[in-house]
Amino acid sequence: MCELFGVTANRKIKINDLLKRFFEHSKEHSDGWGLALLDDNSVSIEKEPVRAMNSLYLKNRLTGRIESARGMAHIRKATVGDINFSNTHPFSKRDDSGRTWVLVHNGTIFESNILNAYHPKQHGNTDSERILLYIVDHVNRHYYQEMNSFDANERIRLVDSLIRRIVPGNKVNLMLYDGDYFYVHKNEAGTLYKSERAGSVVFSTHPLTPEGWEEVPQNQLHVYKDGELIFEGEKHEHTYVHDDDKMKLLYLEYAGL
Numbered sequence: 001m002c003e004l005f006g007v008t009a010n011r012k013i014k015i016n017d018l019l020k021r022f023f024e025h026s027k028e029h030s031d032g033w034g035l036a037l038l039d040d041n042s043v044s045i046e047k048e049p050v051r052a053m054n055s056l057y058l059k060n061r062l063t064g065r066i067e068s069a070r071g072m073a074h075i076r077k078a079t080v081g082d083i084n085f086s087n088t089h090p091f092s093k094r095d096d097s098g099r100t101w102v103l104v105h106n107g108t109i110f111e112s113n114i115l116n117a118y119h120p121k122q123h124g125n126t127d128s129e130r131i132l133l134y135i136v137d138h139v140n141r142h143y144y145q146e147m148n149s150f151d152a153n154e155r156i157r158l159v160d161s162l163i164r165r166i167v168p169g170n171k172v173n174l175m176l177y178d179g180d181y182f183y184v185h186k187n188e189a190g191t192l193y194k195s196e197r198a199g200s201v202v203f204s205t206h207p208l209t210p211e212g213w214e215e216v217p218q219n220q221l222h223v224y225k226d227g228e229l230i231f232e233g234e235k236h237e238h239t240y241v242h243d244d245d246k247m248k249l250l251y252l253e254y255a256g257l
């Protein structure tokens with residue numbers, strides 16, 4: 001499976017050391033790396049469909065100071081989708097109000113008719129990209145239905161309801177940013193941790209330092225603004241438990257065997 005990294009803070013913080021430790025995990029996640037910096041009302045995404053440890057570009061990038069108040073990183077171990085640029089995280093999509101959404105996902109969609117409809121609309125062929133298209137599509141629908149009354153609280157509640165619709169039977173560990181808020185969700189035990197310090201929260205699939213990490217509560221959306229938790233979604237019961245047989249069937253289906 002893939003691994004996720006994220007940060008939300010009330011100021012820009014240096015994240016070079018954390019990113020170096022995170023990208024070292026690409027020994028076992030060789031199918032691509034990505035980094036999104038989401039500061040100053042802009043979205044900067046850098047990514048390659050190569051092992052992070054083998055990327056000369058990333059090595060040089062990490063020698064310079066990297067500061068961010070909002071950021072995401074991803075290393076990919078492909079389950080669904082070819083190894084190419086279009087399938088490399090993070091994914092981004094602009095909604096009809098001009099807001100840019102950014103998503104990284106660690107998980108697998110085994111069954112979801114509501115996501116299958118987005119196959120023709122995606123650039124790559126990952127289930128992760130379809131999650132983002134699904135969310136933005138419904139945001140657009142509510143934007144036109146509600147127009148001036150579609151405020152931030154309604155947007156957050158909408159995302160909460162959409163995630164709860166896709167989790168049954170699936171692994172949905174993700175981070176999502178909408179230009180204002182940083183959304184975090186996981187539904188498998190032991191697969192996402194956080195380190196909270198004054199005014200900042202760092203997330204990682206595995207702890208990146210020996211101390212100061214705790215597991216992110218599962219089966220519930222958590223929304224942050226500048227390092228502060230502002231919303232906890234409705235809890236659901238759709239815990240994902242890894243199943244080797246289920247994964248083998250997915251690989252065979254994807255391979256057309």
